[in-house]
Amino acid sequence: MYNFEYKNPVKIIFGKDKISKVSNEIPEGAKVLLTYGGGSIKRTGVYEQVINALDNVSLVEFGGIEANPHYETCMQAVKVVKAEKIDFLLAVGGGSVLDATKFIACAALYENGDPWDFMAKPGEVRVEKALPLGAILTLPATGSEMNGNSVITRVSIQEKKAFGSPLVMPQFSILDPQCVFTLPNKQVANGIVDAFIHVFEQYLTFEVNSPLQDRWAEGILSTLIEEGPKVLADRNDYESAANFMWSATVALNGMIAVGVPQDWATHLIGHELTAYHGIDHARTLAIVLPGMMHIKRDNKKDKILQYGERIWGIATGSDDERIDATIAKTVEFFESVGIPTKLRDYDVPTETITKITDRFEKSGEKIGEKADIDFAEVGAILEHAL
Amino acid sequence: MYNFEYKNPVKIIFGKDKISKVSNEIPEGAKVLLTYGGGSIKRTGVYEQVINALDNVSLVEFGGIEANPHYETCMQAVKVVKAEKIDFLLAVGGGSVLDATKFIACAALYENGDPWDFMAKPGEVRVEKALPLGAILTLPATGSEMNGNSVITRVSIQEKKAFGSPLVMPQFSILDPQCVFTLPNKQVANGIVDAFIHVFEQYLTFEVNSPLQDRWAEGILSTLIEEGPKVLADRNDYESAANFMWSATVALNGMIAVGVPQDWATHLIGHELTAYHGIDHARTLAIVLPGMMHIKRDNKKDKILQYGERIWGIATGSDDERIDATIAKTVEFFESVGIPTKLRDYDVPTETITKITDRFEKSGEKIGEKADIDFAEVGAILEHAL
Numbered sequence: 001m002y003n004f005e006y007k008n009p010v011k012i013i014f015g016k017d018k019i020s021k022v023s024n025e026i027p028e029g030a031k032v033l034l035t036y037g038g039g040s041i042k043r044t045g046v047y048e049q050v051i052n053a054l055d056n057v058s059l060v061e062f063g064g065i066e067a068n069p070h071y072e073t074c075m076q077a078v079k080v081v082k083a084e085k086i087d088f089l090l091a092v093g094g095g096s097v098l099d100a101t102k103f104i105a106c107a108a109l110y111e112n113g114d115p116w117d118f119m120a121k122p123g124e125v126r127v128e129k130a131l132p133l134g135a136i137l138t139l140p141a142t143g144s145e146m147n148g149n150s151v152i153t154r155v156s157i158q159e160k161k162a163f164g165s166p167l168v169m170p171q172f173s174i175l176d177p178q179c180v181f182t183l184p185n186k187q188v189a190n191g192i193v194d195a196f197i198h199v200f201e202q203y204l205t206f207e208v209n210s211p212l213q214d215r216w217a218e219g220i221l222s223t224l225i226e227e228g229p230k231v232l233a234d235r236n237d238y239e240s241a242a243n244f245m246w247s248a249t250v251a252l253n254g255m256i257a258v259g260v261p262q263d264w265a266t267h268l269i270g271h272e273l274t275a276y277h278g279i280d281h282a283r284t285l286a287i288v289l290p291g292m293m294h295i296k297r298d299n300k301k302d303k304i305l306q307y308g309e310r311i312w313g314i315a316t317g318s319d320d321e322r323i324d325a326t327i328a329k330t331v332e333f334f335e336s337v338g339i340p341t342k343l344r345d346y347d348v349p350t351e352t353i354t355k356i357t358d359r360f361e362k363s364g365e366k367i368g369e370k371a372d373i374d375f376a377e378v379g380a381i382l383e384h385a386l
Numbered sequence: 387m388y389n390f391e392y393k394n395p396v397k398i399i400f401g402k403d404k405i406s407k408v409s410n411e412i413p414e415g416a417k418v419l420l421t422y423g424g425g426s427i428k429r430t431g432v433y434e435q436v437i438n439a440l441d442n443v444s445l446v447e448f449g450g451i452e453a454n455p456h457y458e459t460c461m462q463a464v465k466v467v468k469a470e471k472i473d474f475l476l477a478v479g480g481g482s483v484l485d486a487t488k489f490i491a492c493a494a495l496y497e498n499g500d501p502w503d504f505m506a507k508p509g510e511v512r513v514e515k516a517l518p519l520g521a522i523l524t525l526p527a528t529g530s531e532m533n534g535n536s537v538i539t540r541v542s543i544q545e546k547k548a549f550g551s552p553l554v555m556p557q558f559s560i561l562d563p564q565c566v567f568t569l570p571n572k573q574v575a576n577g578i579v580d581a582f583i584h585v586f587e588q589y590l591t592f593e594v595n596s597p598l599q600d601r602w603a604e605g606i607l608s609t610l611i612e613e614g615p616k617v618l619a620d621r622n623d624y625e626s627a628a629n630f631m632w633s634a635t636v637a638l639n640g641m642i643a644v645g646v647p648q649d650w651a652t653h654l655i656g657h658e659l660t661a662y663h664g665i666d667h668a669r670t671l672a673i674v675l676p677g678m679m680h681i682k683r684d685n686k687k688d689k690i691l692q693y694g695e696r697i698w699g700i701a702t703g704s705d706d707e708r709i710d711a712t713i714a715k716t717v718e719f720f721e722s723v724g725i726p727t728k729l730r731d732y733d734v735p736t737e738t739i740t741k742i743t744d745r746f747e748k749s750g751e752k753i754g755e756k757a758d759i760d761f762a763e764v765g766a767i768l769e770h771a772l
Contacts, residue, residue, distance in 0.1 A: 002401070007396070009394075209625040216602055227597065243595065246598060250598070258398075
């Protein structure tokens with residue numbers, strides 16, 4: 001096991017009808033900016049629950065945060081924060097609203113230049129202060145409710161980039177599984193696959209001696225495989241919704257990441273597909289992952305074999321046969337919940353691969369758990385999805 | 387899954403040679419009380435590492451905290467805290483030193499009576515303030531390094547009781563697996579069994595729908611079964627020591643407890659055995675647990691069967707046969723690491739059972755996940771260990 005540090009002070013408030021308690025968590029006298037997305041919270045009734053719960057709180061609203069939230073939108077919110085002298089942010093929505101709110105929280109207090117530098121110059125420019133924020137999660141998927149990570153897209157330059165800081169961890173996150181009841185199939189499927197591949201980025205790496213972390217990662221995968229389809233089959237099944245929701249949270253709250261290598265190359269390549277074609281984040285991961293497993297089958301060999309055996313019961317054949325069968329099972333699972341895995345399913349032309357490899361070639365960036373995936377391997381991984 | 391709240395802000399600093407970094411974690415200018423036990427930290431070199439790391443810190447020492455720490459000893463430390471105007475406590479040791487330090491931290495600031503009331507009147511008297519504390523863990527076992535729980539023994543009245551408060555969670559805990567290298571077999575074995583039964587108290591209950599929490603609990607059990615004997619066989623095996631140490635921490639950091647029932651009757655009965663005979667905490671649990679599984683086989687039936695099948699591969703026979711085989715396997719595991727499970731192994735006379743049942747009869751207290759274990763069942767559970 002590697003040395004590690006772990007600290008996660010996010011207060012999770014989980015369960016039925018918990019949204020009505022949100023005012024207990026807001027600092028007294030705070031002026032609150034309520035951030036949300038395209039308005040689904042108004043259709044589902046969550047907006048009304050929040051407004052009723054906060055009837056004694058001074059509230060300003062900022063709606064319209066899009067999926068894969070835009071830097072440009074966030075900077076509009078920063079203006080509102082400054083003009084209205086906001087001192088607490090309350091994100092109500094899914095991972096995009098949460099990620100945007102994290103960025104707004106630190107961008108609003110950054111005076112030394114363009115806050116895009118948090119993403120563009122991660123070694124150089126660090127978050128040093130941020131407004132406090134809380135969250136009401138309406139969509140299990142990204143795990144953003146229990147970590148300090150955020151991914152923002154700058155539309156003008158077609159770039160999608162991440163930053164992270166403990167200062168933008170939510171003070172609290174309220175998770176009511178009943179929010180799952182109103183989600184369309186597409187968002188449930190995205191959430192299942194997103195959480196699944198979050199686990200993969202922390203689990204499907206070269207071997208270190210970390211049997212507990214392995215088992216916890218496998219526990220999340222098994223639960224997603226078991227409970228995800230139940231949620232798709234019956235949207236009012238509270239227990240399955242709860243198990244799905246909590247699995248997505250712990251998939252990225254850092255617990256399975258301690259002391260082990262991490263990869264994240266699937267995410268980095270996936271972000272490019274979103275930047276060029278606006279494909280849902282989870283779907284880009286489902287496109288990239290099979291190629292990643294195929295091309296990096298040597299780096300990841302022992303762990304792919306372990307995953308194949310423990311999760312899918314694949315225990316016979318040569319190593320390569322087992323790896324191929326394991327990749328096929330993984331693809332089959334994604335397709336079974338309604339997530340296609342080929343570029344053609346999303347009308348992505350072959351030229352996009354060239355654009356992406358060109359960008360990696362130009363920057364010279366190498367990615368993956370061993371920082372050994374160069375532009376040529378990025379190309380090979382994407383070609384696997386043709 | 388039940389509704390739940392979870393917040394655990396303890397900063398874990400895990401790994402080789404991390405003790406030397408402790409001064410980074412102490413608040414600037416703080417006057418620190420260094421608490422420790424019977425002096426083993428001086429033999430193992432940990433004391434010297436800590437003193438060297440803190441050479442610029444104003445330090446007062448309080449050693450001599452015993453196993454199953456005494457209220458009476460803690461109150462001596464409280465006097466030191468007040469006389470020396472201490473503003474930070476640093477516990478260096480195992481669970482007993484940590485538990486004592488948590489009690490000292492809140493007892494020192496309690497002005498409304500006898501701080502024993504935190505244990506004696508848990509509904510009535512609550513911790514409202516506490517000095518900040520940090521920990522350097524030398525003995526994986528109790529999980530005290532990542533929670534707000536503490537168990538204290540009042541020798542004068544032969545009572546051992548628990549209290550808990552988020553205010554006594556350590557600000558940080560440093561875990562260097564190399565500390566395991568110098569532990570005697572007895573303490574390693576105690577730690578394995580202690581952590582194992584912590585998992586049981588949160589896992590081996592009646593069924594709720596919580597497949598993820600089940601799998602995480604089972605992941606800890608499997609890891610303890612696999613890594614524990616390796617630690618016993620080779621005390622310098624860093625990787626096994628690290629896996630054991632982290633398993634003991636997460637066994638009681640609250641992660642596997644969220645949204646599920648808990649039991650703790652094995653602990654409550656075990657505490658009585660320690661109070662009367664000074665038996666090591668973990669050993670009392672190994673004495674009580676088999677009888678608990680036997681007597682509560684109806685309440686816990688589905689979970690015992692699941693545990694037997696997933697952990698020990700017991701999948702054939704009638705339910706009762708499977709339960710008996712599962713209890714036998716559990717006992718065999720405890721005995722294999724050197725922990726006897728019968729009262730006679732500890733020279734406990736039959737009269738002790740009467741003393742304990744008398745105490746439960748007098749208080750009228752009922753314990754366990756369903757609060758249905760009365761004095762008569764306590765007696766039956768202990769008789770199983772004759």
